[in-house]
Amino acid sequence: MKKNLLLTLALCLLAQWSVAQAPKWVEKAKRAVFSVVTYDESDKILNTGNGFFVTEDGIALSDYSLFKGAQRAVVINSEGTQMPVEVIMGANDMYDVVKFRVAISGKKVPALVVAPVAPTVGASIYLLPYSTQKDRSYTTGQVKEESKVEGQYHYYTLDMQLKDKMVSCPVMTAEGQVFGLAQKSSGKDTATICYAVGADYAMAQKISPLSFNDHTLLSIGIKKALPETEEQALVYLYMASSQLAPEKYTELLNEFISQYPNSADGYLRRANNQIFQSKEASSMDKVAADMDKALEVAQKKDDAYFNRAKLIYGYQLDKPEKTYKDWTYDRALDEVRKAIAIEALPVYVQLEGDIQFAKKDYAAALASYEKVNDSNIASPATFFSAAKTKELMEAAPEEVLALMDSCMARFVQPYSEEAAPYLLERAQMRLNAGQGRGAMLDYDEYYKAVRGNVNDVFYYYREQAAVQAKQFQRALDDLAKAIELNPKELTYFSELAVVNIRVGRNEEAIKVLKDALEIDSKYAEAYRLIGVAQLQLKQNKEACASFAKAKELGDPNVDALIEKHCK
Incomplete structure (x- = not known):
């Protein structure tokens, strides 16, 4: 009995000595460690685990496995306070790490400093478990091996026993800086060996412009952060625009504007998104307000005027039942001319021509298109615009066809599908001008450009060209094919x-x-x-x-x- 009492006393003294020997930084550092609880789509608990803060504004690290399939998550700090996970900032499933930001309501949180230099093999290390008690408990060990991840980051094998509840707890240097996240042991020797992925690698996780389709990130239902730079964030918005529902895309635009309040692009994109959701007066007021704000913050005022003109022009093309305030073609024309007055870029002049064309002011539209065709942005589309304008002005067929020839001259032969619509247009113009043989040749080139993927109407029109060219057998063959396709x-x-x-x-x-x-x-x-x-x-x-x-x-x-x- 006395012997057992002495043993118990010795153990207690040993424990007190261990605490006494704990580095001074341990108690403070442990306040940066928290528990994580993730929830599924039914709002039931999915997983629980650990993590820790690496910045005072709420950026944290943990293991990806906790978050896979999660629709929301909360962290519980050392004081027992719950804080929601706001956004995912990056993740990697191979090395099982995730970086995220916690909503902290403006209050700073205790955070660990990431070690700028990797510990050497044999160095003493400390693992800090999560606890709501004010204690200085920790687990010690040594670095057994160190290897590289992606050539510049680190992965560690540690001489240290790891319990399940210690996964994703911080592994610290003797100086009190975090260098790794503890990971589950693997292999035979699980009693003394465990692993840690470098905190530097976890910190390097980020959202890129291509992350919108990243499978790892898609498996987490929690909102994702925007990329770190405005330029990358704009590319990310572009990727998301065609894949998100308008309401979700609006949320993303709102976040972009919150993060980049002086970017005109955010307001322009939100205005364009809003105008297609609803054309009610209250909705249009928001669109107009965003366009005004875009002009206010824009570094290039001409670009803001151009985009406002383009938006109003597109709005009028949709033929609204009731025009919003003064959003007419005339207003659009006024806005684009403000842009031209600052810098007469050809793309601005092209829009000026398009608006004049919509107003049926064909002479003015042609003048604008001719300026564009003398510029460095001349293209098949710009020559086609000029040709259609001349056609509507009832110009001589040869004048119209000369512009269409210039249009087609900007394509390389053999023609691709990109050229196909213009070939059809020139074929019809040649047919109208009595140039049946030329029209028939254009139809033949169209057939090759689309690799024979044509319908009955194509054969009907080519037949008319063949008749005009007195190629009657071709005409008969094409009509037979048209009937075969549409009997x-x-x-x-x-x-x-x-x-x-x-x-x-x-x-x-x-x-x-x-x-x-x-x-x-x-x-x-x-x-x-x-x-x-x-x-x-x-x-x-x-x-x-x-x-x-x-x-x-x-x-x-x-x-x-x-x-x-x-x-």
Whole structure:
């Protein structure tokens, strides 16, 4: 009994000696260590673990495993106070680390200093467990091995026993600086060996412009921080704009504006996002306010005026039922001219032309487009704009086609899909100008550019070019293909009959038209064309009967034929 009493006394004295020997910094440092509780989408506890603050404004480190699948999380500090995790700032699943920021309501938190230099092999180290008690308990050990992560960061093997509840607790140098996060032991010798990922590596985790699609970050449902620079944050916004719902994207824009209040881009993007969500007066007031703020903070006022003009122009193109205040084409034109007055960039002049075109002031629009086509941003699109404007001004076909030729000259042959829409436009313009062969060649180039991915309408239009070029067999082949793709379209049958009549294949024309009547027995034009074919076959009596049937069915074009051939 006495022996046991002496042993107990010795152990107590040993414990007191251990505390007495604790470095002076331990008690203060332990206040930076906290417990983490994460919750799933049903708001049930998902995981619990540890972490610690590395800055007084609430940036902290822990293990990624705790946060995987979490929709929210809280930390509980050494005083038992709960604080919500505000944003995730970076994560890596391979090394099981996560960096995040805790909402601290303006109050500074105790934080550890990250060691600027890695401890050497054999150095004494200290692990600080989480505790709500004012104690100086710790676990000691030594650095057994040190290796590199990504060439510049550190990973450690430690001579130290680790309990499960100590994972992600800070591992400290003798000077009281944190150099690692404790990780679960692996391998056979789990009683004396554990591992730590370098705090420098954990601190290096960040959100980049491409992080929006990062699988590791996507597996955490908690809001993500923006990248650290304005330029990167703008790229991140661009990536998110096409993938987030408007409401969620608005939240991200609000955060950007909060972080970068003097960036005109934030207000411009929020205005553009808001205007497509609602066009009610109250919503439009917010849009206008953001545009005003963008102009106020913009370093380049011309850019702000240009963006305001573009927004108003786009708003008017959507044809609102009721125009918001003075948001008209005239207002848009006034705004872009303010931009031009500061610096006459070609892109500003292009918008000026687009607004004038929308106003149907084609002469003014053409003048603007011609300036753009003499600039360094001349492109297929700018020459096409000029060509369409001239076409609407009823200019000579050769003038219109000259601009379209300039448009196509900016593409490299063989043409790609990018050139395809312009080939179609030039083909139609050539057709209208009576240049059937040129039109047919453009349709052929279009076919190759889209690798044969065309529909029945394409074959119908190419047939018209072939007829104009007197390439009748091509016309017949294209119409047959159009009917194959759309066997219910009666127009194709009548067109095929017309071409057959034109080349003297009257019996074939009648057969085609009877096929059309199988689809619609009241198709008046079929009877009229049958009559025309019958006239060619010297079947006047039958022709007049066909004309009479066409008239009965309401064909407005048959009267002249009846007058000429059936009296």
